[in-house]
Amino acid sequence: MRIIMAIDILGGKCVRLTRGDFASGKVYNNDPVDVALEIEDNGLKYVHVVDLDGAREKHIVNYKILEKIAAKTGLLIDFGGGIRSDEDLNIAFNSGVKQVTAGSIAVTDPSMMMRWLKDYGNEKIILGADFIGDEIATHGWTERSDKKLINFISDYCLKGVKYVICTDVDKDGMMKGPATEMYKKILENAKVNLIASGGISSLKDIEDIRDSGCEGAIIGKAVYEGKLKLKELRDLC
Numbered sequence: 001m002r003i004i005m006a007i008d009i010l011g012g013k014c015v016r017l018t019r020g021d022f023a024s025g026k027v028y029n030n031d032p033v034d035v036a037l038e039i040e041d042n043g044l045k046y047v048h049v050v051d052l053d054g055a056r057e058k059h060i061v062n063y064k065i066l067e068k069i070a071a072k073t074g075l076l077i078d079f080g081g082g083i084r085s086d087e088d089l090n091i092a093f094n095s096g097v098k099q100v101t102a103g104s105i106a107v108t109d110p111s112m113m114m115r116w117l118k119d120y121g122n123e124k125i126i127l128g129a130d131f132i133g134d135e136i137a138t139h140g141w142t143e144r145s146d147k148k149l150i151n152f153i154s155d156y157c158l159k160g161v162k163y164v165i166c167t168d169v170d171k172d173g174m175m176k177g178p179a180t181e182m183y184k185k186i187l188e189n190a191k192v193n194l195i196a197s198g199g200i201s202s203l204k205d206i207e208d209i210r211d212s213g214c215e216g217a218i219i220g221k222a223v224y225e226g227k228l229k230l231k232e233l234r235d236l237c
Helices: 032-041 052-057 062-074 086-094 104-108 110-120 149-158 180-189 201-212 230-236
Strands: 002-010 013-018 021-029 046-051 076-082 098-101 125-132 135-138 143-148 164-170 194-198 216-219
Touching: 002 032, 002 052, 002 194, 002 230, 021 052, 032 143, 032 201, 046 052, 052 216, 062 076, 062 086, 076 110, 076 125, 086 098, 086 110, 086 164, 098 104, 098 110, 104 110, 104 135, 110 125, 110 143, 110 201, 125 149, 135 149, 143 149, 149 164, 149 180, 180 194, 180 201, 180 230, 201 216
Parallel strands: 002 046, 002 216, 046 076, 076 098, 098 125, 125 164, 164 194, 194 216
Antiparallel strands: 002 013, 013 021, 125 135, 135 143
């Protein structure tokens, strides 16, 4: 299973939110590039970079920082937040990312999502499936759709999606354990490379996610708060 470190950018700084609440933002480093360099120095390969400003403004915002991370490290970057148009998508890829996560657009404009999958391939376009209860959340988790999580993922997998990042909004930033049982249900209904996100706070959480069949796990606040060390994650890898 891949270990993927999260770098969330708000106001040009590395922050973490709790349950998607922008008012809860806590700054952990004024320069996300320094965070990326530290991640690489500790032997990790993968980062999940989220443009929180972009998610709120509904277009990519922090691409200059993205360019610097790509230029100064060899990290494999997947990027999300504010990807709503062909222009946003092109900016992200031109900034050096390996994959782009499309979440809200997959709900609001399925035809565009399918075109991106066709044009770029399912190795480059990740489906973002963030949920509250059993419903998909969109627009930086500020809105709930009428889409049911398992059906939403299953339908897109039948249409060619290969990777899905799945975040339980209620668990995100809480460090009280991930939505392991939900991940098991998803994998019972869809053949997909599932990447778990939200609530991870211990090595046991990571082991449980691995045993559930997930292909990857995104870890953020537990590292920034010192509950997990980058060296521990490197040793897992």
